[in-house]
Amino acid sequence: MRALIPALVLAFGFLSGATSVASAQDIARGERLFNACLRCHDVGKDAKNRIGPHLNGVFDRKAATIEGATYSKAMKRAGADGLRWTIDTLNIYIQNPKNLVSGTRMNYRGMRKEKDRSDLLAYLRQFSVSPANIPEASASLLQQDAPSLHEETYLDGDAEYGEYLSGECTSCHQSSGADKGIPSITGWPQPDFVIALRAYKKGHRPHPVMQMIAKRLSEEEIAALAAYFKELH
Amino acid sequence: MRLNRRRFLGTAAASAALLSSPIALGQKRPRVVIIGGGAGGATAARYLAKDSDGAIEVILIEPSRTYYTCFFSNLAIGGFQPMSKLAHSYGTLASDYGVTVVHDWASAVDREKKVVRLAGGDTISYDRLVLSPGIDFVKGAIEGWDVTAQTKMPHAYKAGTQTQLLKAQVEAMPEGGTFAMVAPPNPYRCPPGPYERISMVAHVLKQRNPTAKILILDPKEKFSKQGLFMEGWENHYAGMVDWLTDEFTGGVQRVDPNTMEIVLEDETIKADVVNVIPAMQAGSIAQQAGLTNEAGWCPIVPATLQSRMDENIHVLGDATQNGDMPKSGYSANSQAKAAAMAIRHALTGSRAFKPRFSNTCWSLISPDNGVKVGASYVATDEKIAKVDGFISQNNEDDALRKQTYEESLGWYAGMTADMFG
Numbered sequence: 001m002r003a004l005i006p007a008l009v010l011a012f013g014f015l016s017g018a019t020s021v022a023s024a025q026d027i028a029r030g031e032r033l034f035n036a037c038l039r040c041h042d043v044g045k046d047a048k049n050r051i052g053p054h055l056n057g058v059f060d061r062k063a064a065t066i067e068g069a070t071y072s073k074a075m076k077r078a079g080a081d082g083l084r085w086t087i088d089t090l091n092i093y094i095q096n097p098k099n100l101v102s103g104t105r106m107n108y109r110g111m112r113k114e115k116d117r118s119d120l121l122a123y124l125r126q127f128s129v130s131p132a133n134i135p136e137a138s139a140s141l142l143q144q145d146a147p148s149l150h151e152e153t154y155l156d157g158d159a160e161y162g163e164y165l166s167g168e169c170t171s172c173h174q175s176s177g178a179d180k181g182i183p184s185i186t187g188w189p190q191p192d193f194v195i196a197l198r199a200y201k202k203g204h205r206p207h208p209v210m211q212m213i214a215k216r217l218s219e220e221e222i223a224a225l226a227a228y229f230k231e232l233h
Numbered sequence: 234m235r236l237n238r239r240r241f242l243g244t245a246a247a248s249a250a251l252l253s254s255p256i257a258l259g260q261k262r263p264r265v266v267i268i269g270g271g272a273g274g275a276t277a278a279r280y281l282a283k284d285s286d287g288a289i290e291v292i293l294i295e296p297s298r299t300y301y302t303c304f305f306s307n308l309a310i311g312g313f314q315p316m317s318k319l320a321h322s323y324g325t326l327a328s329d330y331g332v333t334v335v336h337d338w339a340s341a342v343d344r345e346k347k348v349v350r351l352a353g354g355d356t357i358s359y360d361r362l363v364l365s366p367g368i369d370f371v372k373g374a375i376e377g378w379d380v381t382a383q384t385k386m387p388h389a390y391k392a393g394t395q396t397q398l399l400k401a402q403v404e405a406m407p408e409g410g411t412f413a414m415v416a417p418p419n420p421y422r423c424p425p426g427p428y429e430r431i432s433m434v435a436h437v438l439k440q441r442n443p444t445a446k447i448l449i450l451d452p453k454e455k456f457s458k459q460g461l462f463m464e465g466w467e468n469h470y471a472g473m474v475d476w477l478t479d480e481f482t483g484g485v486q487r488v489d490p491n492t493m494e495i496v497l498e499d500e501t502i503k504a505d506v507v508n509v510i511p512a513m514q515a516g517s518i519a520q521q522a523g524l525t526n527e528a529g530w531c532p533i534v535p536a537t538l539q540s541r542m543d544e545n546i547h548v549l550g551d552a553t554q555n556g557d558m559p560k561s562g563y564s565a566n567s568q569a570k571a572a573a574m575a576i577r578h579a580l581t582g583s584r585a586f587k588p589r590f591s592n593t594c595w596s597l598i599s600p601d602n603g604v605k606v607g608a609s610y611v612a613t614d615e616k617i618a619k620v621d622g623f624i625s626q627n628n629e630d631d632a633l634r635k636q637t638y639e640e641s642l643g644w645y646a647g648m649t650a651d652m653f654g
Contacts, residue, residue: 080636164586167280167570171563171591172647181643208623209593212609215621216589 022122030123033116040106043127052106058085059128063101074103074183082206087125087134091117092149092204099149100205102196103183149198150191157190158220162228165221168213175232186232193226262290263580266349266359268339268518270295270323272304273365273549273565275652280573282330288581292333292357294349298322301392304562305645307426308597310389310400311433319392325654342522344543361576364524364531364540365549365565366516367391368422371529374512375415376487385490386507389430390422402506403434409444410505413495415485416451417510420530422551422560424457425606427510429596432462435470436599448502449476450485450495457559458596458606464627465598515552522546530554535612536588537575538568547572556616557608564592566651571612588612595641601631603638 022030034043040051047054053069064071064079071079078101083089092099094117096110111117125131166175169185177186185193199205200214201222217225265281267274270293278293285291301319308314326332338352342362349357370388372379378386389399403412412434416427431447438445447470456462466474483498488509495502514520514529524531524540531548532541533555540546549572550565558564571588578585593607608622625637 077636080632082633160584161586163284164574164584165589168567168589168591170647170651171566172593172644174647174650176650178646178650180646181639181641182647209605209607212607212621212623213591216609 022119026119027122027126030119030121033111033120034123036111037108037120043124047127055124056127057129058090059087059125059131059134061085070105072101072103072105074101075105077183078205087121089204090121090124092199094120096150096195098192098195099199102188102192149195149202149204157223157225157227159224159227159231161221162224162226165217165225166228169225169229172209177233185229188226188229190223190226190230193229194222197222197225262288263360264290264292264358265361265363265576265580266357267291267293267363267365268342268349269365269367269516269549270297270300270334271365271367271550271565272302272562272648272652273551273569274363275300275323275326276566276569277363277365277547277549277573278326278332279330279652279654280570281576282326282332284573285577285581285583287331289577290333291331292335292359293323293326294335294337294339294351294357295323296336296338297393298336301396302562302645302649303390303392303423303426304648306389306392306396307430307433309392309396310403310430311436311597313433313597313600316397319396321649321653323653329654339518340521342518342546344522344546347545360545360580362546363549363569363572363576364519364522364546364552365569366518366552368513368515368551368560369517369520370511371514375485375509378488378490378509378511382488382490382509385493386488386509388510389508390426390510390513399506399508403437404441406438406442406445406505408442409446410442411446411448411502412438412506412508413448413450413502413504414508415488415495415510416449416453416456418452418512420560421510421513423594424559424561425462425594425596428456428458428462429598430508431474432465432470432596432598435466435473438473439470443473445473447474448504449474450482450497451476452479452484454478454480457594458604458624460627461604461625462596462598465602465604469599469602513551515548519548519552524548526554528554535615535617536571538572539575547576556610556613557619558590558592558610558617559594561592561594562648563594564590566648567591568617590617593644595637595644597638597641601635601638603634603636603641604629605637605641 041055042048042050043055047056049069053066062079063083063085064076094111097104097106097108125134172182173185177184197214197217200210203211267278278291281289282291300321305314305319309316309319323334327334339349340352341350347359387395387399389395414427431449435447486496488495493504493507515525515531519525519531524542526532531552531554533548533553538547538549540548549568551560567590574585577583590610593605595603595605597603604625606624608619610617610619
């Protein structure tokens, strides 16, 4: 399989003709970066599920659909909601897995440098059936959206305002923290809470009710909710 | 959860006082009286008590000791939920939140004196009144049917014995028999409700009585989630369900509960089960209190849910004419929180925030096949106005539909916890 890589890179370069196409060096660098993933993820010929699922053909795959792989409840939920692995969603996920799946089993702090993610994905795309058909990550997602999920403006939320706003959450989410059918949102670290709502607001996460609710929450209101729910156990 | 012995004793004492003598006027704490313990009233009681932390005396008047939620009652008809799962009591509101729960009928509101009269003879004064009376049927809406006919032709639009009766009738239908629904005109409680019910009845008949037929006689030209229901009926109950609008039938002229006949313009249909869901209006106490308009609903000030007729009264839920929000338990729950905040602000000077409203209605079409529709709303000067919305799509995959159904079960648990504590 690895022997095929140069040929595929050439084909891809020819087809896309874009200046943003990954070079062979980028891909080689991506392969080295993948060493950080190897303990849990296998890729290439005869790749097997390890702690996490194998990554052959990950592009355009619905989340949590590899038979025999172990997924968190949260990842299964995201998959059923419609989370599909594309260059954009993978980019956001690798940047910080909690961007897309708060309760993910993937215990990884995230790859913060855009260039690193770009190279890693250039490497991984070689293991999909038709890498040439995978579009490049959109510049806005690589450079702006994903990192902005992490702006640290969540620290001084108005918890009393959050308590009022929480009424819109507790029509569905239980203040007791019960987690059946609808996830628990109590006692979360503030950054996780903020990141999750921002991701719904931007449409990175697929759930229509949450997108609708988050869309009209301001940064101040998200911070207020995070401050309130953090203290609710 | 705030279980507090002092508060519990206080509540018990208050209840005893209430039973033994009329409640004195001029009490120190401001008092809010709530009529109706459904999604609007129970939520308002809980939020007023919880958030005012004892600064407001909250009295909830609700005749039933056991409350059956209307939402999810179709699932009981379909056999997906036992009736017992729909039953709730007010014990936690009393013991943990300090709400005084009075199980009696509110028979009249004297707006001049700011007093509610109970059928049992007591009167209760209020500083603010919250009215969440739900719906009543318009008298004479369908010739030949009134509430005395509900044991033969059930409406099952208030949950409990009516739900059980309709379920039993469906299960006892003769082989190849006919189930007919007389569907309501707009506006009515729970817009997808009649059509979810059709789905549940079809599910039961498909198992027990697959040659049976289902007729919907509908005064409307379209209905909520129509595309999703139609798709589901085609996929799961092919050939079983006929939806006939007035354009086709000329409309239901009258029904005869004794012969189980429905008279249309040019034809009379005899059915084995007739589910009559008549036109609706605000619950009768709202009519009695003079809070309804010519259409039979209560106009409200969008931001605070105050009656347009009386600023000391807030009306919630199905009884309101609010603008864009549908008549649903979720809407009533959402409105109750905005009203509770406005009341606390008015009576105790607590912080007031900009109200926000939302609603989602889930429906079950067949096993593990749930769909939903929802929207968010803001208060303008004129009405509660829709700002954004979504609806499930046709041809969604099985995993998503299953997840949507499971989500609806989670919502039920969350909603009832939000109402009853």
